[in-house]
Amino acid sequence: MRLDQVWLRYGARAPWVLRAVEVEIGPGQSAVVLGRNGVGKSTLLQLAVGVLSPTRGVVRDRPRTVGWVPERFPADQPYTVEQYLTGMARVRGLSGAAVARTVGSWVERLGLAAYRDVRMPALSKGTAQKVGLAQALLRPPGLLVLDEPWEGLDAATREVVPELIGEVLDDGGAVLVSDHRGETVRLPYAAQWTVADGTVSVVRPAADGTRASGSGTTVVEISVPTARALETVAALRAAGHQILRVRPAEPPPTGHVDHPADPPDRVPDDGAAPVGPVDGGDDRLADRAGATGEAS
């Protein structure tokens, strides 16, 4: 998809919010939209989604299925969570058993099961945001647009967002995410689009903008003591590796006795944790009882 010389203002006499913007994003690519409050990030995203039309210029090759989670998900609707998602699934072209199956799987995955019968206006901001994520993903999107997706989400769901984004990218979708809180570290493979003074400057990721996955890349699981998780993440990043995930170590099975002949990925007695895929590098890692991560 490409924004070709796009200009936008909200009224004939209003100031230009965006001027002569030229950006593009391809299948399997992601970009984080950065910039200070009020600079035009949401405006840019809405142009990409198609809910705003350029005052001048044109948006080309927008994918047919666009998933959009606006900054403030409109929860003032007279439906329960289940009714809303079921209706949205039908709007998106799902039918028959696929409707309940798809809604059910997103409800489970995003921890919404307890809210199925709750009316949308009664939801907390974070829970409404999860419903917003679910509706955007009911059909695999060719373009997923997330406006400040981490806003209001609990820690567990914040962890899931990069995973969801990764799945869309692996399916050949493109992802645009705005971020004014620096959560960008969670998407180390994304380009950066910085909005300032009506223009957008682009910094491409070191590689070709495609999330490293599939053939040609290898995921390596490593293990480090929890106290060294942050510095290890930083060192791996500095060496050009992608940090995919950080997770606590799994305790050894009950009754397990370490044996000298055991493979070296066991949790050592000094509390060191197996480390594998890593995402984030944020300071919450320090709170964890053990960390494992993946780097590629």
Ligand SMILES: Nc1ncnc2c1ncn2[C@@H]1O[C@H](COP(=O)(O)OP(=O)(O)OP(=O)(O)O)[C@@H](O)[C@H]1O
């Ligand atoms: N519907 C609208 N009508 C008139 N002006 C608008 C409208 N939406 C946004 N604007 C103006 O356009 C400019 C850019 O707003 P936008 O919401 O795109 O910024 P943003 O970078 O997303 O801000 P934030 O980080 O606070 O979410 C602001 O000056 C805003 O007041």
